[in-house]
Amino acid sequence: MNGPVVPELKFRSSKLYPSPSQVNSVLINIDTIHEVISVNPTTGNRTRWSIPMLRPFLVDINLRSCSPHYIRRLLHDRFVSYPPQICFCNALASDISDLAIKFGFGHNGFTLTMNFTLTYKSTVRVRNDDGLLGMVVRLGMMKAEDLMSLNMKTEPCSICLESLVSGSKPTEVTRMTTCSHVFHNHCLLEWLKRKNTCPLCRTVLYARSSF
């Protein structure tokens, strides 16, 4: 992994339509992706990996004013549990304020949907794909004690069907950052070598393309 990773916020789409009520509703949806370029030092081959890092973060706010200052405070409150919030709340506040004014805030009710992707980029040098898949597994690594507190002590790993904590296998487990399903680390790693979706719910856990 190289250097500090600075996330890049990319606007995907927005939809603005009138609402019959006087409510001004803003829906903000953010997907967080880790984009890793892996370079094979022997062949020079490059692969782009796209790994979802968190569940999509959805915020629904009701605007009572269209002042950027008010919207900024509202966004900071709602994104407080979302680590990279500082870098985009300010920019987002003036965008929302502009759109609200354009749409006649105070005269019409409206619903505004905004979709963003927040991307963390990095480059790694690896000889084969296993290193990268190991990274996907490590993203959600948990200790057995954490499983106890989640009341998952008796749950089986749905890949090998053995208990997550008391079977014959080592008890390192991974809780997927996107869908929250839990598996033995090594079971998940073997699975990811063949498939790129969660064994239980089929959420995409990584995508890769060569270039």
Ligand SMILES: [Zn+2]
């Ligand atoms: Zn297992």
Ligand SMILES: [Zn+2]
């Ligand atoms: Zn899942």
